[in-house]
Amino acid sequence: MVRIDLWGGGQKIAFERGKTCVSIIYLLVVVWGLTVEKFLKEFDDYLVLKNASLHTRRAYLADVKRLLDFIEDKGLATDVLGQKGGETLDRDILRSFLGSLYRLRRKSTLARVITSLRVFFSFLEREGRLKRNPAANLRAPKREQGLANFLNVEEAFELMAACDDSSPLGQRDRAILELLYGSGLRVAELTSLDMHQLDLNVGMVRVIGKGNKERVIPLGEKCAQALSSYLKKRGELIKSGPGSSRALFLNSRGGRLSSRSVGTLTQKYANRLPVVRKVHPHSLRHSFATHLLDAGADLRFVQELLGHSSLSTTQMYTHLSIGKLLEVYDRAHPRVQARDRG
Secondary structure: OEEEEOOOOOOEEEEOOOOOOOOHHHHHHHHOOOOHHHHHHHHHHHHHHOOOOHHHHHHHHHHHHHHHHHHHHHOOOOOOOOHHHHOOOOHHHHHHHHHHHHOOOOHHHHHHHHHHHHHHHHHHHHOOOOOOOOOOOOOOOOOOOOOOOOOOHHHHHHHHHOOOOOOHHHHHHHHHHHHHHHHOOOHHHHHOOEHHHEEOOOOEEEEEOHHHOEEEEEOOHHHHHHHHHHHHHHOOOOOOOOOOOOEOOEOOOOOEOOHHHHHHHHHHHHOOOOOOOOOOHHHHHHHHHHHHHHOOOOHHHHHHHHOOOOHHHHHHHOHHHHHHHHHHHHHHOHHHHHHHHO
16 A cells, blocks of 8 residues: 655545556545636636637647546556656556557647646646656657648639629628638638728728737728628528627627628538639638739738738748749840840
């Protein structure tokens, strides 16, 4: 029989080594006096204080819940639990958890899970529930730098034209696609828009992006026209549902439109293209950036419009436009011109 002094009031738990498992769920309920739901609520409150976006909070909470479920389902015995004041959940357990996800997740998702765990255990350190962060030295997999999925200009125009403007929902869909393509919004940014964030008189939309950072994006003529047409019919969608008076884009029941619904309607109209292909809302964001750079827009200007905190993130679009760059080079460089004359 072994007695271990755990953090949190010097409580001692006795267990027989190799036979009885002290689980993280036990710690939550007995040692810390918390249910899993309350524990995750505390973590969510911490993320709110860190200005994490709703999308980030949902992802981090889901990742942590997945870890807690993994530990409980596997019945992992943590013999090191509580040693030296509670240095538990060692890296071997975390690596085992990540290994269980490896074949099912993309590298970008695994990298996010590791970030979630780092933030989670940092939270536990700040709360005095752990003396060290067991995820601090975990190495994230190198992310693939694949080509972004985007439409060419003709396909983008055909997608806009595929909408049926004869109904309020059709006009809403046209406004959504025009805004995604014309302003490069993330789908979560679009669905979170409230009426007061749109100013058609000035031709601007105020967007709250990642980290609750606000940016102001201009609206093109076609986009403004589509939004104006939708707003004239929006009242027909308003019901007594919560948030109907605030949300810019409403569903058929009068509630705020979800990101999943935007994805569904985007693919619905993509299926009407001459060449059917997989198109998601982020494809229109990629198309927005690529077409701007093709037309000679400054990289930092595109960075501001996209809301990227780092220029390196925006640079992923530069290699997509290599054909356009070669075309400009052939047309403008004096040595190429001299060759053509010779």
